[in-house]
Amino acid sequence: MNHAAGKEVSADGLSVVLTSVSSDSHTWNLVVLQLVLEELGHQVHNLGACVPDELMVSECLRLRPDLVVVSSVNGHGFHDGLRLIRQVRSHAELAGTPMVIGGKLGIAGPGCDRSRAQLTAAGYGAVFEDGTGLTAFQSYVGRLAIGQAS
Amino acid sequence: MSVPDTGSFGDFVARAHRSGKLVVQPRMGVSDPAAMRAGLLATRKAAATAVGTITLDSYTRMGDNANARAALAAGIELNGYPIVAHDPAVTRSVLDGVAGPDFPVQIRHGSPCPEPIVAALIQAGLHATEGGPVSYCLPYSRMPLEDSIPNWARSCDLLAELRSTGAEPHVESFGGCMMGQLCPPGLLVALSVLECLFFRQHGIRSVSLSYAQQTNSDQDTEALLALRRLATHWLPDVDWHIVVYTYMGVYPRTPAGAAGLLEEAARLAVRAGAARLIVKTVAEGYRIPTFAENIAALETAALAAEGCLTIAGDAVDTGIHAEASALIEAVLDLGPDLGAALATAFRRGYLDVPYCLHPDNAGRARSYLDSTGRLQWLSIGSLPIRGVVGPTDSAKLTAAGLLASLSYVERTFDNASLEQEFHAVSDHSSGSTDDRDPDPGNRSPAARQSA
Ligand code: B12
Numbered sequence: 001m002n003h004a005a006g007k008e009v010s011a012d013g014l015s016v017v018l019t020s021v022s023s024d025s026h027t028w029n030l031v032v033l034q035l036v037l038e039e040l041g042h043q044v045h046n047l048g049a050c051v052p053d054e055l056m057v058s059e060c061l062r063l064r065p066d067l068v069v070v071s072s073v074n075g076h077g078f079h080d081g082l083r084l085i086r087q088v089r090s091h092a093e094l095a096g097t098p099m100v101i102g103g104k105l106g107i108a109g110p111g112c113d114r115s116r117a118q119l120t121a122a123g124y125g126a127v128f129e130d131g132t133g134l135t136a137f138q139s140y141v142g143r144l145a146i147g148q149a150s
Numbered sequence: 151m152s153v154p155d156t157g158s159f160g161d162f163v164a165r166a167h168r169s170g171k172l173v174v175q176p177r178m179g180v181s182d183p184a185a186m187r188a189g190l191l192a193t194r195k196a197a198a199t200a201v202g203t204i205t206l207d208s209y210t211r212m213g214d215n216a217n218a219r220a221a222l223a224a225g226i227e228l229n230g231y232p233i234v235a236h237d238p239a240v241t242r243s244v245l246d247g248v249a250g251p252d253f254p255v256q257i258r259h260g261s262p263c264p265e266p267i268v269a270a271l272i273q274a275g276l277h278a279t280e281g282g283p284v285s286y287c288l289p290y291s292r293m294p295l296e297d298s299i300p301n302w303a304r305s306c307d308l309l310a311e312l313r314s315t316g317a318e319p320h321v322e323s324f325g326g327c328m329m330g331q332l333c334p335p336g337l338l339v340a341l342s343v344l345e346c347l348f349f350r351q352h353g354i355r356s357v358s359l360s361y362a363q364q365t366n367s368d369q370d371t372e373a374l375l376a377l378r379r380l381a382t383h384w385l386p387d388v389d390w391h392i393v394v395y396t397y398m399g400v401y402p403r404t405p406a407g408a409a410g411l412l413e414e415a416a417r418l419a420v421r422a423g424a425a426r427l428i429v430k431t432v433a434e435g436y437r438i439p440t441f442a443e444n445i446a447a448l449e450t451a452a453l454a455a456e457g458c459l460t461i462a463g464d465a466v467d468t469g470i471h472a473e474a475s476a477l478i479e480a481v482l483d484l485g486p487d488l489g490a491a492l493a494t495a496f497r498r499g500y501l502d503v504p505y506c507l508h509p510d511n512a513g514r515a516r517s518y519l520d521s522t523g524r525l526q527w528l529s530i531g532s533l534p535i536r537g538v539v540g541p542t543d544s545a546k547l548t549a550a551g552l553l554a555s556l557s558y559v560e561r562t563f564d565n566a567s568l569e570q571e572f573h574a575v576s577d578h579s580s581g582s583t584d585d586r587d588p589d590p591g592n593r594s595p596a597a598r599q600s601a
Binding site: 022023024025027028030031032035036039046048049050051074075076079104106107108109130 | 207208209211212214217221226227228229260289290291292329330331436437438505506507508509547548549552553556
């Protein structure tokens with residue numbers, strides 16, 4: 001298992017930080033994703049709307065989560081998400097924490113393969129753009145919980 | 151450089167209303183100034199009685215002008231117009247010869263810290279904007295109400311100073327929308343009135359009260375009539391009008407479903423005597439709309455409004471007026487300073503917005519959709535409306551249940567439009583004519599209820 005610096009997944013499921021990006025105030029996405037994760041048996045720390053990069057990083061350093069889920073729908077998610085993961089990855093303690101991103105990430109509808117590739121190159125384990133449905137995400141989280149995803 | 155005369159927003163709407171025209175307005179904002187000007191010009195030329203909008207981007211809303219400037223420098227397109235990052239002269243050139251007494255332009259932003267935005271719009275010669283200390287804080291930020299309220303008070307003061315120059319600044323409350331969906335109408339109506347009272351306390355003399363179309367058109371009509379009665383009562387000495395927002399929740403994805411919901415909103419606005427409508431486009435469920443999509447929406451709404459009449463008299467009273475009155479009076483009883491009263495009301499849970507994650511929201515009130523698509527209280531927390539609402543009980547919230555409520559309107563209108571397509575195909579293939587209602591709008595439950 002290479003996530004969360006060797007921390008074992010407890011019987012309470014994964015410890016998940018769920019967060020928006022600094023410019024995005026939408027929260028229905030967060031409310032629904034929290035319920036989805038809890039129904040799969042995981043512990044969710046929902047950081048809410050408009051999370052400043054520094055707050056997000058300090059919460060991750062404090063909580064040392066097994067998974068970070070970034071959700072954004074306002075169209076700035078691609079750029080805010082890239083900036084955010086660079087800050088997270090600059091901390092050695094968080095260098096290997098699995099992170100995924102999803103939502104409506106650009107202002108012109110679902111992005112191109114290149115923008116998804118940029119997000120994964122920056123360190124996101126998966127990109128779930130609008131229209132993907134939640135099943136792919138649920139199975140990703142399931143694999144992570146049994147130690148198969150990275 | 152002199153500041154252009156961009157006319158009074160409230161006057162323009164009042165004149166249109168008197169001549170029986172519904173004013174229609176888009177949400178529209180792009181980062182490039184030349185494109186922004188083109189969008190305003192296109193709005194002005196639309197076959198409708200329209201006012202212009204400059205919608206601001208999310209960085210500017212958050213006061214993050216560094217990231218707005220960085221995006222401009224890098225040529226990254228934003229989700230709105232960064233009015234603070236652009237030089238005032240640039241914004242004046244966007245408006246020059248476009249905005250005027252016959253085409254007022256409003257700034258729509260969504261900021262709990264609007265002073266730099268208000269300063270920028272004043273420098274550009276504008277004086278109409280939107281928001282409120284509660285409605286631009288809870289759905290739009292994590293900023294404490296204790297900060298948003300004084301920020302909004304100072305912004306109103308800045309705008310009110312314009313009155314000495316002969317201009318009549320206008321502020322629209324976003325209180326009738328809040329989270330966009332699943333908020334029972336009584337609370338939306340109360341918040342709209344309370345925020346307009348706050349604007350009035352801070353020297354604003356021309357306001358608009360908003361109400362966002364919800365899930366059932368009879369309930370919406372009742373809510374709008376209650377809003378009108380309460381505005382008449384509480385705002386006797388200021389210029390006010392009512393603005394309807396086309397549905398602000400999860401929007402239909404089919405073009406016909408999207409247009410059907412917009413037309414329904416236009417009819418609702420006229421029926422209930424509202425003066426202005428903010429439209430939504432066919433792109434709503436997907437991405438920021440193009441100018442062409444926005445102009446088409448303005449024209450669709452104007453056309454739907456034309457064939458419609460304002461109803462005289464009252465709608466069936468299910469208690470929305472009583473509920474809103476109880477909420478307004480409970481807040482006013484907390485003290486003469488409305489800003490302080492609003493903060494106390496949220497602390498005590500007298501105001502509590504369902505499903506709002508903001509740290510200052512109590513989060514004990516919950517809502518649900520009943521079998522007729524009406525929004526009802528599931529639990530009222532500490533809302534002072536027990537006498538009006540009666541007993542409630544609570545059920546467990548699940549992802550599937552919440553998603554079903556969130557998508558109720560989308561499904562209703564998309565299913566109606568898909569069914570219509572299916573009938574078109576089968577009618578065509580069988581070559582038969584039957585007595586089926588030719589008006590597709592009548593197939594949606596919401597439309598049927600309003601007939
Ligand atoms: C409700 C709403 C609002 C409310 C939000 C209240 C709140 N605090 O939450 C209000 C009215 C306040 C609002 C404001 C704004 N909004 Co808005 N809003 C909507 C609307 C109508 C519905 C969103 C919603 O509630 N969906 C329900 C939830 C459950 O679904 P969801 O958000 O899509 O999330 C699901 C999936 O996307 C996916 N998902 C999301 N994230 C992730 C992450 C992972 C890892 C995974 C697996 C899946 C996933 O799963 C989620 C749960 O099912 C949408 C349009 C629409 N869809 O109809 C616009 C929309 C999202 N808004 C938009 C915008 C731009 C804004 C504003 C910037 C204003 C503006 N310029 O128009 C501001 C935000 C200010 C800011 N600082 O960012 C745009 C975004 C455009 C884009 N991406 O290209 C949209 C698409 C409308 C449009 N077409 O212009 N909005």
